[in-house]
Amino acid sequence: MELGENRFLVVGLGVTGIETSKFLRGAGALVKATDSRDAADLSEAAEELVAGGMEVRCGTHARDLFEWADTIVLSPGVRFNLSEIINARANGKIIISEIELAWNFIAKPVIGITGTNGKTTTTSILSEMLKRSGMKIFTGGNIGTPLISVAGEDDEYDFLLLELSSFQLQGIRNFAPHIAAILNISPDHLDHHSSMEEYEAAKLGLFANQSEDDWAVFNADDPVIARGSDSFRAKKVSFATRNKDTDVYIEEDEIVFREFSFCLRNSALVGEHNRENIMAAAAIAAIAGCGKESVQKSINEFRPLPHRMEFVLTVGGVDVYNDSKSTTPLSTLRAIESITPPIVLLAGGKDKGTDYDCLKEAVASRVKALVLIGEIKEKMNAQLGTFAQTICTDSIEEATRSALALCEAGDTLLFSPGCSSFDMFSSYEERGNLFKEIVRNV
Numbered sequence: 001m002e003l004g005e006n007r008f009l010v011v012g013l014g015v016t017g018i019e020t021s022k023f024l025r026g027a028g029a030l031v032k033a034t035d036s037r038d039a040a041d042l043s044e045a046a047e048e049l050v051a052g053g054m055e056v057r058c059g060t061h062a063r064d065l066f067e068w069a070d071t072i073v074l075s076p077g078v079r080f081n082l083s084e085i086i087n088a089r090a091n092g093k094i095i096i097s098e099i100e101l102a103w104n105f106i107a108k109p110v111i112g113i114t115g116t117n118g119k120t121t122t123t124s125i126l127s128e129m130l131k132r133s134g135m136k137i138f139t140g141g142n143i144g145t146p147l148i149s150v151a152g153e154d155d156e157y158d159f160l161l162l163e164l165s166s167f168q169l170q171g172i173r174n175f176a177p178h179i180a181a182i183l184n185i186s187p188d189h190l191d192h193h194s195s196m197e198e199y200e201a202a203k204l205g206l207f208a209n210q211s212e213d214d215w216a217v218f219n220a221d222d223p224v225i226a227r228g229s230d231s232f233r234a235k236k237v238s239f240a241t242r243n244k245d246t247d248v249y250i251e252e253d254e255i256v257f258r259e260f261s262f263c264l265r266n267s268a269l270v271g272e273h274n275r276e277n278i279m280a281a282a283a284i285a286a287i288a289g290c291g292k293e294s295v296q297k298s299i300n301e302f303r304p305l306p307h308r309m310e311f312v313l314t315v316g317g318v319d320v321y322n323d324s325k326s327t328t329p330l331s332t333l334r335a336i337e338s339i340t341p342p343i344v345l346l347a348g349g350k351d352k353g354t355d356y357d358c359l360k361e362a363v364a365s366r367v368k369a370l371v372l373i374g375e376i377k378e379k380m381n382a383q384l385g386t387f388a389q390t391i392c393t394d395s396i397e398e399a400t401r402s403a404l405a406l407c408e409a410g411d412t413l414l415f416s417p418g419c420s421s422f423d424m425f426s427s428y429e430e431r432g433n434l435f436k437e438i439v440r441n442v
Contacts, residue, residue, distance in 0.1 A: 001104035003029040012075030016146040018045045076167040097171025105151035114164040115183025117331040118277045123163040125302045126281040132294035166202040176209035181217035181280045185224040186330040210234035220246045239279040248283045266300040271338025307432035317409025323416035324432025332418035341366040346403045348374035349419030356383045363387040369406040373399045375423045400438045
């Protein structure tokens with residue numbers, strides 16, 4: 001991409017927007033930025049852009065900025081269906097994500113991982129596998145550092161490993177990772193995407209620009225991905241936990257992929273969903289040239305990340321798990337399925353436009369009591385309340401104390417919200433940390 005006289009507008013000044021603005025300014029491009037938040041809500045880094053002479057407008061998205069720009073770079077979370085974006089596209093403006101912009105200045109091979117659930121766990125364990133094999137790895141994207149921060153400066157790395165969200169993938173045009181993996185696709189972010197079809201297309205777009213020299217690793221048990229696999233041009237590597245007709249499969253407690261086999265017996269990651277995550281990571285590691293010993297040691301030693309089926313403590317014979325990272329019904333379903341019942345489930349949060357029908361059978365058969373919080377609680381109660389004893393509460397403290405009171409020795413208290421945290425908290429981390437604090441205090 002020629003920066004030249006191309007005029008760039010960066011929309012959204014979170015970490016990614018700040019880094020994008022800095023890169024474009026440093027490269028000599030004409031760049032302005034906008035954020036719908038008030039200036040007082042932006043970081044000091046945004047203030048530095050203004051101090052450096054860059055035009056930044058806050059509080060609204062001014063029409064003249066979008067008319068001025070040739071290329072508009074959207075930060076993660078900025079909706080493509082904003083009226084300003086729709087009008088800009090209709091007027092011939094180029095709309096891309098930071099990932100697409102950075103891709104034009106990347107020389108080293110990229111590994112991209114997406115999926116509704118499991119992205120961070122898979123990316124993290126794969127990073128360990130690659131590093132243990134002696135490779136120099138940049139790990140970023142939706143996890144940690146934006147890709148744009150190493151654009152034009154990636155010589156020191158063997159691979160760039162990226163966790164990718166649907167927000168980032170929705171804005172790609174030519175981005176084509178050498179190795180790509182889609183773990184699963186289920187309803188999510190329907191408050192951001194205009195339809196489930198749009199969300200699915202964004203995820204499957206990870207494979208769209210790959211060539212026959214690239215690799216496409218995908219979950220053959222997922223019906224959406226399986227349907228789309230006919231269009232994949234890259235070398236296909238399918239995985240599944242439920243059958244052995246795939247390229248990567250499970251034989252008793254071992255992952256088998258070609259001449260490789262990896263034992264799962266000593267893994268601390270529980271549940272079928274984590275087996276899928278490990279299968280994808282192990283397959284990518286093998287494709288990338290990792291040694292078997294490095295992969296096996298990573299499987300044995302990797303521990304669950306905070307807020308992802310994180311064991312908190314045992315109190316009165318009740319095991320307590322914090323799964324605050326669960327922001328979709330499917331992730332809560334996987335959490336329920338990974339634990340021996342009876343379960344007291346604490347769930348709820350911000351409504352993202354999804355429904356909870358997929359939880360009915362699991363709640364009926366494995367959950368003895370359901371404690372609900374957040375703006376979604378009445379909707380969840382209407383869909384699930386007849387399948388288990390159900391209580392609606394007004395705060396996470398009230399919910400946690402009510403849940404503990406319902407538990408008996410031998411039960412498991414599972415905090416797996418199945419919803420975004422943004423109705424009551426700034427992040428799933430804040431939500432999970434408060435839950436753990438309340439449990440420990442009780």
